[in-house]
Amino acid sequence: MGPRAFTRRIGRNESFNHASNAFAAALAGVCAWLWGPIVVFYLIVSMALLSIVSVLTIRAEAIDTAPVAFTAGVPDRKKNLLVSARS
Numbered sequence: 001m002g003p004r005a006f007t008r009r010i011g012r013n014e015s016f017n018h019a020s021n022a023f024a025a026a027l028a029g030v031c032a033w034l035w036g037p038i039v040v041f042y043l044i045v046s047m048a049l050l051s052i053v054s055v056l057t058i059r060a061e062a063i064d065t066a067p068v069a070f071t072a073g074v075p076d077r078k079k080n081l082l083v084s085a086r087s
Helices: 006-035 039-056 066-071 076-086
Strands: none
Touching: 006 039
16 A cells, blocks of 8 residues: 555545545445434344454455554454554
8 A cells, every 4th residue: 555545545434435425324324214213223233243244354465464563472352452552
């Protein structure tokens, strides 16, 4: 990715994030209008299950572990801070 592509990538990610939030809100509104407000809870559960399934379909080879390789030997509570500061 690199520093030059960072802002473009973040902008693209945020665009998808906002679009999916708008879609989920519209879907919840339509479902609540058609079947009542209780259906929103079922919708949330189904979206959570779909999210779990999508994460479980990620192949291990598709995950780039290079950004965290430099944290070998560092306690776990400090690794997140180091990785965040480096990226």
